[in-house]
Amino acid sequence: MDAKVKRKPGGFEVILSKALYEKEAVFAATYALSGLCRNRVEPAQAGYVKVTLELLDSCPDADRARVENKFMNELIDQQLRLDLEKRYGAIRRLIVQQAFAPLDNLKAAVKKIVGRD
Amino acid sequence: MPFRFSPVASNRMLVVNEVGEFIFLDRQTFERLVSYDLAPNTGIFLDLKGKHFVTDTAVTPVIDLLATKYRTKREFLKSFTGLHMVVVTLRCNQRCNYCHASSQPTDQQRWDMTPETAVNVVHKIMESPSEVIKIEFQGGEPLLNFEVVKTVVREAKRLNRKKNKHLDFVICTNLTLVDAPTLEYCKKEGITLSTSLDGPKEIHDRHRLMRTGEGSYDRFMQNLHFSRSILGHDGVNPLMTASQESLSHFNEIVDQYAALGFQGIFLRHVNPYGYAQNDATIQSFVYPMEDFVEAYKKALLYIIELNLAGTPLVEGYACILLSRILTPFCTGFVDLQSPTGAGINGVIYDFNGEVYPCDEARMLAKMGDRRFYLGNVNRDSYLDIFTSPVLQELIEVSCVETLPGCHSCPLQPYCGADPVRNYAIQGDLVGHRPTSDFCMKHKAIIEFLLELIDQDDPGVMDVFWSWITNRTLAEVRGEAPCSN
Numbered sequence: 357m358d359a360k361v362k363r364k365p366g367g368f369e370v371i372l373s374k375a376l377y378e379k380e381a382v383f384a385a386t387y388a389l390s391g392l393c394r395n396r397v398e399p400a401q402a403g404y405v406k407v408t409l410e411l412l413d414s415c416p417d418a419d420r421a422r423v424e425n426k427f428m429n430e431l432i433d434q435q436l437r438l439d440l441e442k443r444y445g446a447i448r449r450l451i452v453q454q455a456f457a458p459l460d461n462l463k464a465a466v467k468k469i470v471g472r473d
Numbered sequence: 474m475p476f477r478f479s480p481v482a483s484n485r486m487l488v489v490n491e492v493g494e495f496i497f498l499d500r501q502t503f504e505r506l507v508s509y510d511l512a513p514n515t516g517i518f519l520d521l522k523g524k525h526f527v528t529d530t531a532v533t534p535v536i537d538l539l540a541t542k543y544r545t546k547r548e549f550l551k552s553f554t555g556l557h558m559v560v561v562t563l564r565c566n567q568r569c570n571y572c573h574a575s576s577q578p579t580d581q582q583r584w585d586m587t588p589e590t591a592v593n594v595v596h597k598i599m600e601s602p603s604e605v606i607k608i609e610f611q612g613g614e615p616l617l618n619f620e621v622v623k624t625v626v627r628e629a630k631r632l633n634r635k636k637n638k639h640l641d642f643v644i645c646t647n648l649t650l651v652d653a654p655t656l657e658y659c660k661k662e663g664i665t666l667s668t669s670l671d672g673p674k675e676i677h678d679r680h681r682l683m684r685t686g687e688g689s690y691d692r693f694m695q696n697l698h699f700s701r702s703i704l705g706h707d708g709v710n711p712l713m714t715a716s717q718e719s720l721s722h723f724n725e726i727v728d729q730y731a732a733l734g735f736q737g738i739f740l741r742h743v744n745p746y747g748y749a750q751n752d753a754t755i756q757s758f759v760y761p762m763e764d765f766v767e768a769y770k771k772a773l774l775y776i777i778e779l780n781l782a783g784t785p786l787v788e789g790y791a792c793i794l795l796s797r798i799l800t801p802f803c804t805g806f807v808d809l810q811s812p813t814g815a816g817i818n819g820v821i822y823d824f825n826g827e828v829y830p831c832d833e834a835r836m837l838a839k840m841g842d843r844r845f846y847l848g849n850v851n852r853d854s855y856l857d858i859f860t861s862p863v864l865q866e867l868i869e870v871s872c873v874e875t876l877p878g879c880h881s882c883p884l885q886p887y888c889g890a891d892p893v894r895n896y897a898i899q900g901d902l903v904g905h906r907p908t909s910d911f912c913m914k915h916k917a918i919i920e921f922l923l924e925l926i927d928q929d930d931p932g933v934m935d936v937f938w939s940w941i942t943n944r945t946l947a948e949v950r951g952e953a954p955c956s957n
């Protein structure tokens with residue numbers, strides 16, 4: 357089970373596998389929906405985390421039906437962002453460093469990160 | 474290469490890199506991009522390569538190039554505070570509905586900046602490391618304390634004989650008090666006027682009232698023509714403030730700006746704080762941001778049409794964003810920068826010498842919350858003021874790269890943060906992006922511009938380039954030689 361959704365009156369509950377979704381992704385996705393829902397993140401059974409989303413009274417009707425999809429898509433996007441950051445974060449930091457404090461040997465730094473220059 | 478992404482309304486992925494190059498991809502292509510499944514000889518790979526999202530050749534030159542672009546985009550950090558707003562008096566002969574929280578009756582001179590304070594203000598200004606200094610006189614109505622305006626101009630020019638900075642002066646005036654000697658002085662000293670025009674008479678007079686209660690429009694128009702006759706046509710530049718009533722009249726407002734021959738218009742949403750909460754007109758200023766954005770989008774398309782039909786008129790806000798999107802250059806815009814421009818790019822000196830990072834912070838102080846007080850020119854040194862813990866905190870909490878919600882947003886390179894607004898509206902400096910109307914507005918408008926650019930309509934793009942490069946459509950199209 358990667359993600360199990362349980363619908364409840366006025367909201368839903370999702371059990372997420374920690375093997376697939378990192379804590380940062382879960383928090384970022386929950387934060388992204390915090391204008392529409394009251395959210396809670398708590399531990400579930402070993403290896404899982406439980407997210408409860410309760411729709412706020414102020415949540416527009418048009419969004420109510422979409423919140424569940426929105427959350428699941430957001431979660432995937434946030435996890436992908438973390439994965440991409442693992443791949444390219446070092447290059448991003450190198451670009452910023454090179455912009456403000458140029459390295460003596462950029463080629464060597466690039467090779468160290470990318471494996472080629 | 475690193476990039477950020479987000480799904481957009483057109484069911485595509487918006488992908489933007491660290492320096493603001495962007496591309497829209499359909500879902501399938503996006504998935505192939507992130508799974509390294511794009512063949513190097515395909516058109517889409519070459520598009521992505523041209524924008525530095527991928528590379529199949531040497532990596533170091535690409536990183537070096539991106540670093541150069543990144544540095545250029547952040548150039549505004551190098552110059553430090555260039556815009557210095559000086560409130561020479563709180564007195565005003567008008568009593569507009571937007572700002573009565575701070576404007577004072579004309580007979581109360583105790584709200585005037587003294588010549589001594591003015592000299593101390595100038596000394597602080599001229600200590601700024603910025604090579605380009607703009608001194609903007611604000612009020613109240615600055616012309617009510619014109620002797621202090623003159624003191625500031627005289628002292629700044631005297632000090633500048635040694636400093637040799639590029640010095641500009643602007644007086645923000647409602648124009649109702651201008652007379653020939655004032656205008657002749659402005660002409661002699663190279664001072665331009667910035668003023669307020671909300672639209673045709675009915676719209677303008679709804680909120681821009683004289684202290685006696687009558688509208689200010691007729692006197693404004695008379696003095697606009699008079700001012701232009703002395704300062705030249707472009708010596709007066711107006712700003713408009715959108716109240717709820719004006720949202721459905723944006724086209725008429727645009728028409729009026731065009732008819733008066735102004736070079737541009739800045740469709741501006743009013744800041745909903747700084748007003749007394751019990752104000753009878755508060756409804757005019759606290760309206761849903763969605764309404765503003767919708768009106769803005771329609772008006773922008775209308776302005777583009779006007780340009781294509783031969784009436785040149787720049788929409789200022791779009792022009793700033795388009796420069797950020799389409800050029801490698803930096804565009805300092807105090808209201809939308811990362812870190813915030815408040816304090817480090819613009820600063821405001823109140824009539825009593827108190828210094829605040831922006832006018833909204835000054836307004837909060839007027840309402841009793843001195844959270845953003847940076848110091849006083851009569852007591853504190855330049856370093857005390859500009860390295861104050863308050864300013865450092867503002868900078869720390871306004872880098873979009875580290876803000877919740879912004880940290881993964883692809884619009885980062887075009888956007889910014891406004892911690893003072895976050896504090897005033899949401900109660901803390903960091904703010905809450907999912908419910909922030911600042912975020913909602915910028916996201917909607919930036920994505921709208923990106924979609925327009927992506928549609929690549931030759932006419933629309935010509936208009937955009939004419940705005941960014943300050944050229945005519947004919948010049949952009951190569952039908953006339955460039956005049957600048």
Ligand code: SF4
Nearest residue numbers: 878879882888912916
């Ligand atoms: S304020 Fe909103 S649009 Fe701007 S960078 Fe942050 S999340 Fe993106």
